[in-house]
Every structure is written in C-alpha cells, then in structure tokens.
Amino acid sequence: xxxVCPFCGERELGEFTYLGDAKPVRPAADAGEDAxxxxxxxxxxxxxxxxxxxxxxxxxxxxxxxxxxxxxxxISAVEPAPGAGAAKVDA
Amino acid sequence: xxEFSWDIRSPLDRALVSGAYGARGDAGVLLTEIRNFDLVxxxxxxxxxxDMAKAAKxxxxxxxxxxPKAVTTADATLIxxxxxxxxxxSQGGKHGTGALAPAFAASTSLSDQSHARVLISAxxxxxxxxxxxxxxxxxxxxxFAVGTAAPTSMDHTSxxxxxxNDRVDGQAVFNVLVFATFAESLWHTMLDSAAExxxxxxxxxxxx
Numbered sequence: 001x002x003x004v005c006p007f008c009g010e011r012e013l014g015e016f017t018y019l020g021d022a023k024p025v026r027p028a029a030d031a032g033e034d035a036x037x038x039x040x041x042x043x044x045x046x047x048x049x050x051x052x053x054x055x056x057x058x059x060x061x062x063x064x065x066x067x068x069x070x071x072x073x074x075i076s077a078v079e080p081a082p083g084a085g086a087a088k089v090d091a
Numbered sequence: 092x093x094e095f096s097w098d099i100r101s102p103l104d105r106a107l108v109s110g111a112y113g114a115r116g117d118a119g120v121l122l123t124e125i126r127n128f129d130l131v132x133x134x135x136x137x138x139x140x141x142d143m144a145k146a147a148k149x150x151x152x153x154x155x156x157x158x159p160k161a162v163t164t165a166d167a168t169l170i171x172x173x174x175x176x177x178x179x180x181s182q183g184g185k186h187g188t189g190a191l192a193p194a195f196a197a198s199t200s201l202s203d204q205s206h207a208r209v210l211i212s213a214x215x216x217x218x219x220x221x222x223x224x225x226x227x228x229x230x231x232x233x234x235f236a237v238g239t240a241a242p243t244s245m246d247h248t249s250x251x252x253x254x255x256n257d258r259v260d261g262q263a264v265f266n267v268l269v270f271a272t273f274a275e276s277l278w279h280t281m282l283d284s285a286a287e288x289x290x291x292x293x294x295x296x297x298x299x
Contacts, residue, residue, distance in 0.1 A: 058244035060173035
C-alpha cells in the first residue's frame with residue numbers, strides 16, 4: 001500500500017503509522033460519563049470507506065486524514081489532519 | 092571541580108577510515124562526510140507561515156522552499172524539511188541562529204542542529220544504485236532532479252536527502268542529513284551497500 005502524502009508525494013506504507021478512526025471527537029468537558037466512555041473506548045469497525053488518522057513519521061512528520069476502503073485498501077483522499085499544525089499546501 | 096574537555100568530534104570520528112573500501116579498481120562510489128557546518132532548523136509558529144516566508148525572502152533574497160526542494164543561495168542552502176519548516180545549511184557562522192534571529196524572531200522558532208546531524212555526500216557512477224538499495228524514493232534523474240529534496244527513511248532511520256549540484260564531471264551528488272546518534276549505523280549500512288562497487292571514503296571541511 002502506498003499513501004500520497006499531500007506534502008511529500010507518494011510514499012510506501014512503512015513511513016506511516018496508523019492511529020485509527022478519525023471520527024471520534026473529544027466531548028465537551030460537561031458532556032457526561034457516557035460521552036467520554038464512547039470517545040475513549042468505542043470504535044466503529046467499518047467494512048468499507050472510512051476516515052483514518054495516519055502519521056507520516058518516516059517523512060515530514062505531519063498528521064494526515066486518509067479516506068480508505070477497508071475492504072479493498074483503495075485510498076480516495078489524503079489531506080492534512082485538522083489542527084495538525086501545518087496549513088494545507090496546494091497539491 | 093572536574094575538568095571537562097568539550098572537543099567537538101564527529102560522531103563518525105572512529106567509524107570513518109579514509110581511503111579505499113570494498114571492491115578493488117575504480118571506485119564506483121565516493122562517500123564524503125562534510126564536517127564543520129552550521130545547520131539551523133527554521134519552523135514557523137502556528138499561523139505564522141506567511142510571515143516566515145516573507146522573512147526568508149528578505150534574509151536570503153530567494154523564496155524558501157514550500158515543497159520538497161533544496162534552494163541554493165550564494166552562501167547557504169535552504170532545504171525543505173516538512174510543512175512550514177526548512178533547514179538552513181551554511182558555514183562560517185554567517186547563518187547561525189544568532190545571525191538569523193533578528194529576521195525570524197517574530198515569526199519563527201530557530202533550533203541549532205549543527206552538532207545534532209551528520210552530513211554525508213554520496214557521488215560517483217554507482218552512488219544512485221547504492222542509495223536505491225536503502226531508499227524507497229525514486230532517485231531516477233527524471234524524478235529526482237538537481238534541487239529535489241525528501242525527508243524520508245533509510246534503513247528505518249529518518250534522513251533528509253537532497254540532490255546537490257552535479258560535480259564538474261557531470262556526476263550526480265546526493266546529500267544525506269542523519270541524526271548524529273544514528274549516523275554510525277547508517278554509515279556502516281551505506282558502506283555495505285556500496286562495497287560491491289568499490290568505495291572511496293574521505294571527510295571534508297568544505298560544503299560542496
């Protein structure tokens with residue numbers, strides 16, 4: 001599998017680290033125990049297209065949001081993860 | 092009080108033995124460790140990338156690279172190292188952190204990496220073949236032209252590689268920056284990779 005980093009270009013899988021589902025969002029401080037439990041422990045296990053966080057640690061050290069089909073490994077989009085620090089360059 | 096000796100020594104001081112190595116005959120690879128350089132990591136603070144770009148243009152007279160490139164000025168090389176960050180490679184203190192601070196202090200964090208990295212230059216007819224064994228980057232001249240740079244991994248070790256200007260004999264030159272503590276390991280790996288082509292090893296005080 002190869003991932004086209006929006007900053008570095010196409011790189012092999014070994015340069016990246018998988019974090020997991022990009023969907024969970026940290027709940028508000030007063031959201032309650034159930035919301036925090038969901039955020040920390042519960043993950044969907046999607047057979048199909050999902051958004052994932054990947055870290056390009058062997059390259060530019062940017063966090064990326066990768067849209068990948070878990071059945072085919074087809075990657076349809078890669079973009080800088082929101083809040084990861086760097087502004088998106090024109091790819 | 093204990094006496095300390097702060098002699099600056101290359102991390103390759105012991106590993107690097109000048110001379111011929113590997114297959115006999117004309118050396119296919121020339122490996123040179125460049126010593127005594129100034130290296131500053133320049134990183135934009137959050138939301139300050141445009142200000143950093145302006146400061147770089149004012150300081151160096153050229154735009155700092157915003158894509159994986161190395162830009163050469165009269166006395167410095169600006170090497171892209173990731174989004175909103177680049178290295179300044181130079182010699183003689185003209186572009187050390189102290190010299191750069193006035194231009195960049197408002198927008199940018201500067202970090203002196205002069206003794207935290209080892210700089211290895213590889214050239215010769217088989218340099219590309221030797222590096223191709225260690226790198227997943229396509230080093231073909233059509234793809235990795237003069238001035239192309241890449242932060243990547245070699246033998247599971249983080250490196251920044253860029254193609255410098257060709258030698259006078261037309262041979263390509265590849266420059267590799269590696270963390271000091273990993274330098275000896277990568278150096279031995281390079282030697283093993285290059286041995287079949289014959290290697291000429293040396294170190295130099297001059298940026299080429």
